[in-house]
Amino acid sequence: MCRRGAEGRQRDPREERKEETIFQPGASLVKYSPARQIELVLMPKVTELHVNGKTLGVDADSERSLLSVLRDDLDLTGAKYGCGEGQCGACTVLIEGTPTHSCLTQVGRVGQKKIITIEGLEQHGRLHPLQEAFLEIGAMQCAYCTAGMVMSGVALLRRTSNPSREDIVRSMEGNICRCGTYPRIIAAIQRAAATSGGAK
Numbered sequence: 696m697c698r699r700g701a702e703g704r705q706r707d708p709r710e711e712r713k714e715e716t717i718f719q720p721g722a723s724l725v726k727y728s729p730a731r732q733i734e735l736v737l738m739p740k741v742t743e744l745h746v747n748g749k750t751l752g753v754d755a756d757s758e759r760s761l762l763s764v765l766r767d768d769l770d771l772t773g774a775k776y777g778c779g780e781g782q783c784g785a786c787t788v789l790i791e792g793t794p795t796h797s798c799l800t801q802v803g804r805v806g807q808k809k810i811i812t813i814e815g816l817e818q819h820g821r822l823h824p825l826q827e828a829f830l831e832i833g834a835m836q837c838a839y840c841t842a843g844m845v846m847s848g849v850a851l852l853r854r855t856s857n858p859s860r861e862d863i864v865r866s867m868e869g870n871i872c873r874c875g876t877y878p879r880i881i882a883a884i885q886r887a888a889a890t891s892g893g894a895k
């Protein structure tokens with residue numbers, strides 16, 4: 696067995712300083728790379744988001760997902776983590792009115808844009824007409840997908856007050872319900888359109 700080991704080996708000066716991350720709240724993220732012996736200045740931090748009509752302070756690395764910041768930092772847990780790959784729609788929120796997969800959206804790319812989550816739909820103590828319709832029709836089973844479904848449906852009703860069945864199916868393509876409640880989801884959107892003339 697060779698005994699030449701750690702005690703006989705010259706110490707690599709690059710080992711003196713381990714990889715470390717230095718947080719500078721409100722400014723940048725600096726990371727020391729031992730291999731390259733340089734400090735890497737990463738993306739600036741995000742310090743505020745415009746969510747549900749309020750400006751909320753955060754302290755988040757800009758590379759984090761919007762979903763993570765909403766759920767873990769702001770306690771807005773309506774949007775769900777499903778696939779994490781932009782396939783299921785459980786994480787859907789509205790950004791400037793557009794249904795968006797928050798799991799794939801880096802929070803640093805949101806900037807000043809207005810975010811609406813399921814928590815922001817209720818107005819003056821009243822649920823959104825589409826939320827009411829989901830409840831009346833029972834358009835859920837396990838309900839894991841429901842918040843994302845509602846957000847995509849709300850975006851559709853804002854664009855089109857009286858969507859056809861085909862409009863609904865096409866608009867909801869980015870949202871998956873593993874329980875298969877699609878007929879009731881479509882019926883709920885149709886009911887909301889009929890009762891509210893296109894919900895706000």
Ligand code: FES
Nearest residue numbers: 777778779784798
């Ligand atoms: Fe975002 Fe599935 S969790 S699309």
